[in-house]
Amino acid sequence: MTPTVPDPHPEERPVLRPLQRTGWGFRLLVAALLAVIAAGAYAYVTQLRLGLGVTGLNNRVTWGIYITNFVFFIGVSHAGTLISAILRVTGAEWRRPITRMAEAITVFALMVGAPMVLIDMGRPERILSVFRYGRLQSPILWDVISITTYLTGSLLYLYLPLIPDMALLRDRLTEVPRWKRALYRALAAGWRGTPRQHAALERGISAMAIVIIPVAISVHTVVSWIFGMTLRAGWHSTIFGPYFVIGAIFSGIAAIITAMGAFRWVYGLGGFLTDRHFRNLGYLLLTFNLLYMYFTISEYLTIAYGAEVKDTTLVHALFYGAFSHVFWVMLIIGLVLPAVLTLIPHLAPIDLLRRVPALRPIPLGVGAAILGGVGATLHVRGVAYVNTTLGVHHDVVLVAAGVLGAAAFLALLPVLKQRPVASIVLASLLVNAGMWLKRYIIVVPSMALPITPTEWATYQPTWVEWSITAGAFATFILLYALFAKIFPLISLWEVREAKVPEPAPGARAQEVVA
């Protein structure tokens, strides 16, 4: 694979290598993903055949984890907008190596998220009625229109900065299969790097960067309005638009950090995705984390203080009742722990934790073993799963598990302080999980809430729903993995023309100190 001419940019080899060679790891991954997708497809065929009755949905809880997935993926799609557009418009130079990955997340998240609504429909074959009989007054129409607009825009926005790289690959990768060469040639659009072409490209990108920001904001606002425009407790809220937009950008940043961490590890892109990028994105993640906490407090304090009956019913169920487990787990892993993890380098007392004997592996392991034994015993005796009225045993086990978890986390902190990138990637993973739970907490409790003189409704997702959800995530990963095999993950030409030179891989240690 040695180029015949001296390579002027040897540092770009890790970026190009995945495009030239395909290893067993990749094939295994694709096979595994395809298996998960096939399971999801089978579940969907079952659902088509027998109807939505195969899901856990019922006449009270009519929307479940399909809609949760929809909101989650549309939220993740905000990664591209934030990184590429906002950072480009504000002239943040460090964005250059990560724009492509972010834009790809946007496109693929939209491609996976939008069909979730189709999967949720009782009559998917009538989807075209939305265009034939569509009422502009319905928030669903707003959604269809704005997501279509956003997908078109983000495809355009992904493609524009790809043109010079396509030309670069067309000229440089001569040993790849013929279809790939043809693809590069077609997508390069006759790019020769002339000043006129550069000018046109720059103007096109700037126009897109500006127009895509309001489009992205409108998309998630409109998604929130699907809930906000109804009269349900927990949904009918005036702050839902900005609440959802902030949440979307928050989970978008988490998604891009996760992708960066994965590709840096798998493809060895440490030369491009430096600690500095993780640190800056970590600060952005923290900012949006705090904003999201602010919105969350604002939302729940307002309805809890006003104390309308329907609102207090909901708040009680979230804080102490049937949904309290999901709610508190969401708050802790989605907001509190990520905040601590992103702040780690600035928390000096963390090193003192090393001296606490209880936080050594052995006491922790013993504690975990005891707790596991007690929990298993109670579970066998059928005490552990009590729905709203918690038994005393259950409380004790829960509290003990919480304490143990907190201790394990504290024990982990000094280790993570040595690895800031790892802690930020861990934070982003937690945020992804937490934000999915948050969307579940938004969608399901407001539907299960009694609105007539009845009890709470129940909703338990079935294997069909879980399989389709897993299939959706697998599709997203598969699309992204295939993208990484065909297109360079780093926008090479943008990095080359960066005014501020990026620190070399060797400067990593200094970065940590700084």
Added chain:
Amino acid sequence: MRRLRSLLFCGLFVVALAAMPTRVEGAEPARVVLQTQSAPDGSARLTATVVDSRGAPVAESPVTFKARTTFGWLTLAETTTGADGKARTILAVATVVEEIAVEVGGEGTVRAAILLGARRTSAPRIRPGWDVLRGVSPQPGFISPYLVPLQVILFGMILGGIWATYGYVAWFLLRIRGAR
């Protein structure tokens, strides 16, 4: 409704004089005259004048106003005549009936009726758009099954702006392809 109201507004008009004298005695009711008069607020005043066979008003005579409806006869009011032989009641604004009748002295004694076949509201002719926005209900623009011009214009402006920008960018793509 409007046509009917103007008809009523023409003044007092007597539609039916149905006299069925059953007993020819001094102060016994012999005839009853039913009159309707529309009030400015849209309600209708019903006046029944009871006279005996000599044409003199009968006082203290029990009078029943009735209305024929989809579901049968409804008693509107049961009163007695005054010294002038008149009994009155009011038909409320929204009340729409096919026929109004007045009975004196129990069932089938002396009776008069007015057929109000025309007295029906016809559906308001709604032109979707501004008419919908204006009157029919407080939230017509959101509930209408039709396109509402204001919404179409707003949507068109926003979407048109965005898609025009997309077109503008696509034009740059063509320029890149065509550039030397």
Added chain:
Amino acid sequence: MSRLRLSRRTFVKTLIATGAAATLPSVAKLAETWAAESHSPHARKTQRRWVMVIDLAACDGCKKCTAACQKEHFVPFGQEWIRVFETGNNPYDKQNFPLPCQHCEIAPCVKVCPVAATYHNDEGIVLVDHNKCIGCRFCMAACPYGVRFFNWTEPKHSPQEQFVQYSPEFPVPHRKGTVEKCMLCAHRVKIGRLPACVEACAAAEMWAIWFGDANENLVTNGRDVAKLTDLLAEGRAFRYKEELGTHPRVYYLLPDRRDRRPADSRKPAGKSDDPYRP
């Protein structure tokens, strides 16, 4: 390499032309809709405003209305288009509460339907066109009364059902993946019959459900005919969740109608002729 030279002027011209070409058909369709609507035969028909009045004092919770409704409409298993709840704040304050679709004038479900599959007919009844419904269930999320149901699986079809010609007013046979609800027996009231639940309630000699035309200001419970405004005033009527501003067409008469106002502020009985417009 094709050489395509485009001046800005040409580009703008093309853009405008394309835009106009794309918009014109929809504008034409819009105009057509307006024209059709203002000359539609419905516009000249008599307007009815059907209302239902449920007398909570008379209801004994026998659920014969539910049974009659299910029989009339071949209601799929698991759905109760008129559902009788038992409510009350304490064991001594039990109250039966029949809940059909409220047929709101400002219906949240009609507002949110993306394809206008749920709509008001000329007589104010909220109907569902099962040929249009895409099964998104947004209307179920929007309905504050929880009176909409979904055919999660293919409903069981009885032999009689197969002979029925489908219409939104009588949505039989039922279809998988669409939303169902109380139709206020639109197919019966248009030929002058009372809804099935009203007839059943009268047959059970309870006469708790009144039905009639608000334009006519008259309702009947199958035995008596009453003036709607009088019935509402004397029965101390309320509408369920009135504060939501949905303007339901279903009224409830209070179970306990003892008038606790001072005697001199009461109106003489039978003389409430104030022009009340429900």
